[in-house]
Every structure is written in structure tokens, then in C-alpha cells.
Amino acid sequence: MRNRERCRAAAWCAFVWATLLPAPAADQVEKTLADRSRQYLIDLIRLDTSNPPGAETKLANYLKKVADAEGIPNELVGGDRARLNFIARLNGSGTERPLLLMAHSDVVPADRTQWSVDPFAAMIREGYIYGRGAQDDKSLLAAELAVLVELKRRGLAARRTVILLSEADEEADSSGIQWLIRNAYPKIEAEFAINEGGFSFDAPSGQRVLQIQTAEKIPSRVVLTIQWCIWRAPSRGSPTPINPYGSIPRREDTCGKSLSCPIIAGSDRICRSWRARVRRLRQRMRFAAAILSLTRSSARRCRPPCSPRA
Numbered sequence: 455m456r457n458r459e460r461c462r463a464a465a466w467c468a469f470v471w472a473t474l475l476p477a478p479a480a481d482q483v484e485k486t487l488a489d490r491s492r493q494y495l496i497d498l499i500r501l502d503t504s505n506p507p508g509a510e511t512k513l514a515n516y517l518k519k520v521a522d523a524e525g526i527p528n529e530l531v532g533g534d535r536a537r538l539n540f541i542a543r544l545n546g547s548g549t550e551r552p553l554l555l556m557a558h559s560d561v562v563p564a565d566r567t568q569w570s571v572d573p574f575a576a577m578i579r580e581g582y583i584y585g586r587g588a589q590d591d592k593s594l595l596a597a598e599l600a601v602l603v604e605l606k607r608r609g610l611a612a613r614r615t616v617i618l619l620s621e622a623d624e625e626a627d628s629s630g631i632q633w634l635i636r637n638a639y640p641k642i643e644a645e646f647a648i649n650e651g652g653f654s655f656d657a658p659s660g661q662r663v664l665q666i667q668t669a670e671k672i673p674s675r676v677v678l679t680i681q682w683c684i685w686r687a688p689s690r691g692s693p694t695p696i697n698p699y700g701s702i703p704r705r706e707d708t709c710g711k712s713l714s715c716p717i718i719a720g721s722d723r724i725c726r727s728w729r730a731r732v733r734r735l736r737q738r739m740r741f742a743a744a745i746l747s748l749t750r751s752s753a754r755r756c757r758p759p760c761s762p763r764a
């Protein structure tokens with residue numbers, strides 16, 4: 455697999471920055487931000503954080519080094535020394551609740567036989583940066599880091615505290631964010647967050663397109679169950695002392711096993727499969743009812759020496 459990203463970090467940068475400042479200011483700082491975020495992206499790709507094993511602490515240390523050099527308060531936290539999360543914080547006036555900028559620090563493994571370049575060299579070729587994580591998710595992390603540094607350098611009096619979070623192990627067990635939620639939630643609590651999702655690209659018309667994604671795919675598993683029974687009218691006519699139900703159907707003892715089918719919400723293929731199963735079940739129920747009816751009526755007619763097969 456080959457990743458190539460042209461100015462993706464720069465596009466993310468413009469987006470993140472535009473959420474914080476009016477448009478004219480965003481235009482002015484875009485070039486500086488782009489240059490800085492591009493360098494951060496190259497550095498981050500060269501830190502191999504393939505998960506497993508992740509070993510994201512080395513990337514967290516890189517972020518810490520940058521933040522320390524800029525005088526941005528930060529810390530490394532987590533339950534595994536080799537897989538620490540990074541949190542930096544620029545305090546605002548507090549009149550509004552914090553904004554959380556987040557991006558994961560690990561990447562999925564790269565099968566080198568499928569790459570035309572070293573996936574961790576961050577090679578630049580014809581204006582593209584090649585490398586594992588160039589798209590997911592180090593471009594966003596680089597952009598957010600650049601924005602945080604820009605905010606600090608400008609000494610802006612923001613109404614919101616801006617928190618930068620880089621969490622470990624997103625690609626596998628999400629143990630980084632799980633640990634943070636359980637043990638350090640106040641450190642990342644915010645009114646809203648900007649995270650990965652959506653795409654940015656330059657359209658043939660020359661326009662830069664920034665797509666917005668508001669939620670990640672979330673499997674929602676439910677189990678649909680059918681409990682089925684056969685109802686049958688044993689005779690025709692009005693109720694009598696011998697047949698108190700007359701032609702009113704009664705439930706047979708033949709109540710079927712439940713048929714369960716796991717459904718993942720939004721999966722058309724599985725829903726179609728489920729509907730087909732229900733159709734087949736209905737056909738089987740009609741067939742079973744017909745056989746049952748025939749068997750019982752022949753059994754009633756059959757008296758010795760008549761054999762059951764007569």
C-alpha cells in the first residue's frame with residue numbers, strides 16, 4: 455500500500471486555525487503554518503509507531519520536546535510506560551469551555567513488500583510526502599501541533615483553553631483514550647473536539663475541499679428473534695361441550711425454536727439476508743402447518759386395523 459499526501463497537513467492546519475480565528479488572519483498565517491506542519495509531519499512519520507507494538511512514547515517525547523521549547527505546559531500520561539499519551543494545554547480566559555484538538559499517535563503496520571519507498575522515511579517526491587501515517591493520522595497531529603505553537607507564539611488571549619491530545623493505541627484496542635477517560639478525564643474535558651475524519655483535497659477546479667465528518671462508524675449490534683407457534687382450528691363450527699373452541703384457532707404445542715440473527719445497524723447486506731431468512735421461515739411454517747393438519751386428520755380417521763400409513 456502506498457500513501458501519498460500533498461499538503462494534507464497544510465489543509466488540516468488551515469481548517470483547525472479557521473476554527474479559532476476569523477478568515478483574514480487564517481490567510482495570513484497559512485504559509486507559516488503549512489511550512490511548520492509539513493516539517494512536523496516529516497518528523498512524525500520517521501518515528502515508527504506501528505501498532506503493534508505501538509511504542510508511542512517516543513512520539514510523545516518528540517511532542518514534549520517541541521512543546522517545552524515553546525514554553526507550552528505539557529505532560530505524558532498513561533498506564534504503560536512504553537505507550538504514553540501526550541497532553542499540552544494553553545490556558546484561555548475560561549469564559550468558554552475548552553477546545554480539544556486530538557489525533558492518535560500510532561499507525562497500522564506497513565508491509566514493506568507492498569511499498570515502493572521506505573514507509574518510515576517520509577520521502578518527498580514531486581510535491582508529495584510518502585509514508586505510513588501521512589494520511590492517518592500524523593498529518594492531523596502535525597497540523598494541530600503547528601496551530602498550538604502558533605497560538606503560543608502570538609500570545610493570543612483566547613476565550614477557550616486549547617488542549618492538544620495525542621493518544622496511543624487508537625488503531626487496536628484504544629487503550630490510550632480508555633485510560634484517559636478512566637484516570638484523567640478532567641485533563642481532556644472540553645466543550646467540543648476536533649479529531650480525525652473527513653478528507654481534504656484540492657479539486658481539479660483549484661478549490662480546496664475540506665470535508666466534515668461528525669461521527670465515526672460505530673457498530674450497533676442488536677439481535678432480532680422470532681418466536682413462532684402454529685395456530686390451528688381443530689374443527690369447524692360453533693363451540694360444543696366436546697370441542698369448546700369450535701373453529702377458533704388454538705395454539706399447538708408445536709412452538710418453534712426462536713430464530714436469532716445478529717444485525718449490525720446500517721448493514722444493508724445483513725438486513726437483506728435477515729429478510730430472506732424470515733421469508734423462508736414463513737414458508738416452512740406454512741408447510742409444517744399443512745403437514746400437521748394432514749397427519750392429525752388422517753390419524754383421527756385411522757382406527758385399528760387401519761395402519762397409520764393408510
Ligand SMILES: [Zn+2]
Nearest residue numbers: 558590591650
Ligand atoms: Zn486514524
